[in-house]
Amino acid sequence: MKKTSTSLASARGPVDHEVRNQIIAAATEHFSRYGYEKTTVSDLAKVIGFSKAYIYKFFESKQAVGEVICGNCLGEIEAEVRAAVDQADRPPEKLRRLFKAIVESSMRLFFQDRKLYEIAISAATERWQVTLAHEERIQAMLRDILQEGRQSGDFERKTPLDETMMAIYLVMRPYLNPLILQHSFDYAEEAPAQLSSLVLRSLSP
Structure with missing residues (x-):
């Protein structure tokens, strides 16, 4: 900011x-x-x-004022996602919890106030720095889970780590980006389980 x-x-x-x-x-x-x-x-x-x-x-x-408000909302999402991930012991369950927490917290925070949602729309459209930093932190969280899963033998190791991370991030992106999120509402309940299951199958060693 x-x-x-x-x-x-x-x-x-x-x-x-x-x-x-x-x-x-x-x-x-x-x-x-x-x-x-x-x-x-x-x-x-x-x-x-x-x-x-x-x-x-x-x-x-x-x-600049909007960025602080948007950053506060994104910080809440990150805190909830981190807390959910930290409750799991193994990487596959951490990944499932990551998907579930992102969808639930994004839906709640972005849609609890339709007027404040306008800030999120502006932030995503204009690529404010606060949103770019948020994306980087979510990607880092995902990368950490993948690295842990490779070390534990739960995930395959042949595909370059960053390539795998970005592919999974793109699967999650409709529930992170408010511009796309508004069109994904109808699938919010089943999406976390179905998408994470699909991703985990692709990560099998």
Whole structure:
């Protein structure tokens, strides 16, 4: 996320991180009510009671605010996925849990608030850095499971690791990318089990 310096122009008011949190909280509520695309920085300034210039001391644009909100949502998804994976002992079950947790957490967080979902759509369409970083962390999680499975003998070792990882990631992508996710809703219940089973068969040594 790009941002400008967070130094205050005066000693009045709360400290920097409290102001940033206040802006994010107000922006989240405003976006959820009126939508991301229809909201301007001027709108946020009026709601919060700050000047637009003051908001720009903490965020260089509306997108910068949106990236923080989007990053918070993606962070929740990653935390839930990691917790689900860590509950399994063996790589095949970790992979199953990875699929299941990604679908369930993405569906819940992306669709619990249709207005906030607009931020996810903008982030995916414009390839915000926060979404690219999220994809990289999910890929790293998947790579770790594959490496562990190869070491334990559960997964084949002939195919290059990164090639295998990316192929599986592309299978999962419809449930990670909000642009595609909205068209995958009808298959959300059965998809994790069916897709992970198919992938695991392909990974058999």
